[in-house]
Amino acid sequence: MGTLLFTLLLTALVSESSCVQWSSSALKEDAAVYTCDNSDLTLSWDVSKTTGETILDVQWYYEGRSQKLIAMLAQGHLNVMPSFSGRVELTANAGIVINHVTTGEKGNYSVEVNAQTKNGGFVTLRRTASVLVGAEGLMIRDGQLHASQKAVAVFSNSTQQWHVALACGTFTYHDTPPFTLEWTTPSGQSVSSSRYKEGQFLLLLDNPVSGGSYTCHVPHSSASVACLHGNSTDVSSTVVVDDVKSRLTLLEAENQQLKGSVVELKAENGQLKEFVKQGNQTIDSVSTRLRQHLHDERTKQVSFHASGLNNTTPSSGDVLIPTTVLNNQGNGYNPATGKFTAPYNGTYCFMSSLWGQGSGHYIAVYLMVEGKQELYVHTTFGSAGVSDTASLQAVLSVRAGQSVWLKAGGDSNQFFSGSNHNSFSGFLVSYDL
Ligand SMILES: *[C@@H]1O[C@H](CO)[C@@H](O)[C@H](O)[C@H]1NC(C)=O
Numbered sequence: 001m002g003t004l005l006f007t008l009l010l011t012a013l014v015s016e017s018s019c020v021q022w023s024s025s026a027l028k029e030d031a032a033v034y035t036c037d038n039s040d041l042t043l044s045w046d047v048s049k050t051t052g053e054t055i056l057d058v059q060w061y062y063e064g065r066s067q068k069l070i071a072m073l074a075q076g077h078l079n080v081m082p083s084f085s086g087r088v089e090l091t092a093n094a095g096i097v098i099n100h101v102t103t104g105e106k107g108n109y110s111v112e113v114n115a116q117t118k119n120g121g122f123v124t125l126r127r128t129a130s131v132l133v134g135a136e137g138l139m140i141r142d143g144q145l146h147a148s149q150k151a152v153a154v155f156s157n158s159t160q161q162w163h164v165a166l167a168c169g170t171f172t173y174h175d176t177p178p179f180t181l182e183w184t185t186p187s188g189q190s191v192s193s194s195r196y197k198e199g200q201f202l203l204l205l206d207n208p209v210s211g212g213s214y215t216c217h218v219p220h221s222s223a224s225v226a227c228l229h230g231n232s233t234d235v236s237s238t239v240v241v242d243d244v245k246s247r248l249t250l251l252e253a254e255n256q257q258l259k260g261s262v263v264e265l266k267a268e269n270g271q272l273k274e275f276v277k278q279g280n281q282t283i284d285s286v287s288t289r290l291r292q293h294l295h296d297e298r299t300k301q302v303s304f305h306a307s308g309l310n311n312t313t314p315s316s317g318d319v320l321i322p323t324t325v326l327n328n329q330g331n332g333y334n335p336a337t338g339k340f341t342a343p344y345n346g347t348y349c350f351m352s353s354l355w356g357q358g359s360g361h362y363i364a365v366y367l368m369v370e371g372k373q374e375l376y377v378h379t380t381f382g383s384a385g386v387s388d389t390a391s392l393q394a395v396l397s398v399r400a401g402q403s404v405w406l407k408a409g410g411d412s413n414q415f416f417s418g419s420n421h422n423s424f425s426g427f428l429v430s431y432d433l
Pocket residue numbers: 063064106107108130
């Protein structure tokens with residue numbers, strides 16, 4: 001981390017201090033430069049520097065067969081090698097013009113600039129240009145222009161249409177030639193090429209295609225840059241366009257495009273099917289879960305009802321134990337202990353119907369949930385000893401494993417015996433998900 005920071009800092013310092021650099025207008029690295037036989041070759045390299053910086057020397061090389069020094073600039077003095085003697089002019093800080101270059105002098109030219117920076121450091125800048133020297137017609141393969149009609153139509157992004165394309169070339173420039181070709185249409189109009197591709201200028205014909213002769217040629221204004229020193233219209237080529245054949249070419253292209261669209265549609269259809277399949281799988285998984293849920297709803301049904309106390313005169317704190325079990329869905333109620341144990345976390349409803357009698361006695365009962373007194377009922381029969389009933393109801397949240405029971409609240413409880421008296425019942429209202 002520290003090393004990285006230090007490196008970054010050093011890099012920043014070094015790049016800040018080396019202000020001698022290529023001007024933005026200078027030829028880029030490996031730029032293609034064209035000139036014609038016996039003409040001037042302009043190598044527009046240039047460096048910019050700030051005050052306090054010194055260019056120590058500049059050297060230019062030609063790398064035809066082996067590296068050869070062309071000239072050297074040192075201490076303001078330009079030394080030109082004998083083979084370039086009298087042909088080299090200095091331009092800007094690192095550029096030169098070489099007069100009367102010949103076709104044999106094509107190849108790579110390079111420059112090396114040695115400079116001293118403000119803080120005494122040394123900087124070397126190097127660049128190379130790839131030079132082609134054209135003789136009359138040499139930049140065209142066979143020395144001849146060849147106009148032809150492309151067998152396949154070309155789609156234009158700007159018109160969003162297919163076009164019959166005419167081609168004219170073939171040029172041997174490293175990249176785009178420094179001029180464009182002009183075309184003369186059957187109606188005598190002059191139009192520029194639409195684009196340049198793979199050594200050929202293309203003309204996209206307007207729809208509907210006008211049949212007739214189309215001639216490509218180098219415009220007069222570009223004759224010298226194209227190394228055509230004579231009458232440039234002498235270098236031309238003509239193609240005869242048949243409008244019926246052209247319409248077929250367009251139809252074919254449109255047909256191909258339609259076929260392509262059908263393939264795309266098929267692929268899209270496949271994707272849609274896959275999408276539907278995934279949808280189906282989602283629906284399947286949801287419906288499986290729904291079925292499981294409904295199944296759970298059925299199996300998680302819990303209810304119980306028991307009556308008939310085993311002891312009609314319980315002591316204070318005794319559990320009231322109804323022993324006649326009429327319903328015990330889910331087996332939560334235990335008639336041996338009188339306790340209901342919740343099988344699930346959930347909301348439960350509990351009820352009790354109690355009936356007792358006897359002078360001086362009463363009914364005093366608690367509803368207990370895991371040892372906690374949740375509800376209390378109390379009746380007093382009075383001295384006449386008439387019978388009386390008591391009831392309790394509660395809807396409670398109970399956790400799985402917790403027990404619920406009825407507890408005698410004093411020592412003078414007295415209930416009726418009989419299996420259909422004194423009930424304890426309950427059911428699950430809903431379980432927690
Ligand atoms: C010029 O340089 C390029 C890349 O540096 C190299 O591929 C090419 O062969 C060179 N051309 C000549 C004529 O030396």
